[in-house]
Amino acid sequence: MANRDIRIIDPILSNIARGYRNDAFVGMALFPRVTVTVSGGQILQFGKEAFMKYETRRAPGAATKRIDFGYEGMPFALENHALEALVPIEWQRDARAVPGVDLATRAIALTQAVTARQLEEQQATLATTAANYPAANVETLTGAGSLGAISNITEWIDSKKELIRSGIAQYPNKMFIGPKVFNVLRNLAAVRDNFKWTTSASITVAMLAQFLDIPQIFVGRAVGSDQAGNFGDIWGNDIVLAYAPDSPSGREEPSYGYTYTMEGHPAVKQPYFDDNRDSWVYGTKEERAPVIAGAAAAVLIKNAG
Numbered sequence: 001m002a003n004r005d006i007r008i009i010d011p012i013l014s015n016i017a018r019g020y021r022n023d024a025f026v027g028m029a030l031f032p033r034v035t036v037t038v039s040g041g042q043i044l045q046f047g048k049e050a051f052m053k054y055e056t057r058r059a060p061g062a063a064t065k066r067i068d069f070g071y072e073g074m075p076f077a078l079e080n081h082a083l084e085a086l087v088p089i090e091w092q093r094d095a096r097a098v099p100g101v102d103l104a105t106r107a108i109a110l111t112q113a114v115t116a117r118q119l120e121e122q123q124a125t126l127a128t129t130a131a132n133y134p135a136a137n138v139e140t141l142t143g144a145g146s147l148g149a150i151s152n153i154t155e156w157i158d159s160k161k162e163l164i165r166s167g168i169a170q171y172p173n174k175m176f177i178g179p180k181v182f183n184v185l186r187n188l189a190a191v192r193d194n195f196k197w198t199t200s201a202s203i204t205v206a207m208l209a210q211f212l213d214i215p216q217i218f219v220g221r222a223v224g225s226d227q228a229g230n231f232g233d234i235w236g237n238d239i240v241l242a243y244a245p246d247s248p249s250g251r252e253e254p255s256y257g258y259t260y261t262m263e264g265h266p267a268v269k270q271p272y273f274d275d276n277r278d279s280w281v282y283g284t285k286e287e288r289a290p291v292i293a294g295a296a297a298a299v300l301i302k303n304a305g
Contacts (some may be wrong), residue, residue: 025116026218027123030176030240031257031290032248039262040077043291076289078262081118083111084283092280107282108268115266115286119259121224121234123290126257127176128238130302133295137163140302147184147304154190157212160241160299167296168254172243173215178235180305182208182219214241237305242298256297262287 058064085107092103130138143149150156164172177185185191186203194211195203209217220235242256266286274281 024220024222025120026176026220026222026235027120027127027290028259029174029216029218029246030127030242030244031123031259032244032246032255033259033261034248035263036078036260037263039287040075043074043076043293045074045293074291076260076291078260078287078289080285080287081115082283082285083114084281085110086274086277086279086281088277088279090278104271104280104282108284111282111284112266115284117222117224117234119288119290120220120222123257123259124220124234124236126290126292127240127242127298128236128300128302130300132292133298133300134167137167137296137299138302139299141304147181148188152190153185153188154212157214157241160301163299164241164243164297168243168294170243170254170297172241172298174242174244175209175212175214175217176235176240176242177217177219178233178237178305179219179221180233180237181239182217184305237303239301239304240298241301243294244297254297255293256295257290257292259288259290 055065087103087107126132130140141147147153161171164170182205186208191203191208191211195207205217205219209215220233222234223231224234225231244255244257245253248255248258265288266284269283269285271280271282273279
């Protein structure tokens with residue numbers, strides 16, 4: 001039996017799965033991926049201790065000061081997600097006649113599109129649920145116009161930044177919004193007036209980030225559906241202003257959230273032939289769990305759109 005025949009994981013197709021990207025998905029920027037080697041444990045959560053300034057000088061013979069960088073919080077358990085895609089042998093036969101058509105790669109991309117959308121929905125649900133925040137870090141806008149009724153949008157956003165800084169000694173570096181909220185923000189009179197003398201182009205995400213003095217704004221354009229087939233924006237009508245590192249070096253780095261992922265995942269299982277269906281079966285699996293590591297590192301504004 002050849003080595004390929006006894007492999008459990010297909011390494012080449014697994015690299016394709018790990019490289020899957022969809023620009024409509026933004027959740028990983030708020031819940032960056034970190035790998036774990038066990039399927040359950042404690043969430044390493046962060047309070048003010050992780051951000052505080054400490055006196056490190058010591059006299060000869062004096063005791064060395066100690067700090068707790070993080071502390072173990074609520075338990076987590078990785079969820080096991082798996083999906084298979086069937087590729088009939090007739091399709092594979094026809095695809096060989098067309099240069100550049102790789103049905104194996106397309107099958108893996110299809111399974112990743114489904115599971116990645118589920119993860120995006122999980123991340124968005126965590127981030128837009130008011131009960132997941134300290135009470136002071138949640139504001140619900142009411143009435144017609146919501147954002148448009150705010151007299152000074154930059155001053156209002158600055159107050160949210162200061163609220164986060166007072167809690168973690170760090171300014172937020174990212175904002176997450178849905179398409180409807182983005183359209184409301186970029187059409188505010190203050191925003192349009194700010195750029196009317198410099199450009200006639202439509203207000204872009206980068207321009208809005210510049211105006212609000214936020215390093216990065218992410219517009220979650222992905223759409224999901226419920227069991228009845230009703231479609232809606234995954235990120236809804238809310239605003240999430242948060243601090244999350246771009247490239248976390250590990251779970252010890254303070255962040256609003258993480259996506260704990262089993263080492264080596266997502267992975268593609270060795271393809272096998274289903275004789276009854278006359279089809280090759282390409283399956284993917286991933287053990288993961290998005291978690292909130294520092295709720296004080298974000299502010300949630302409900303009903304902003």
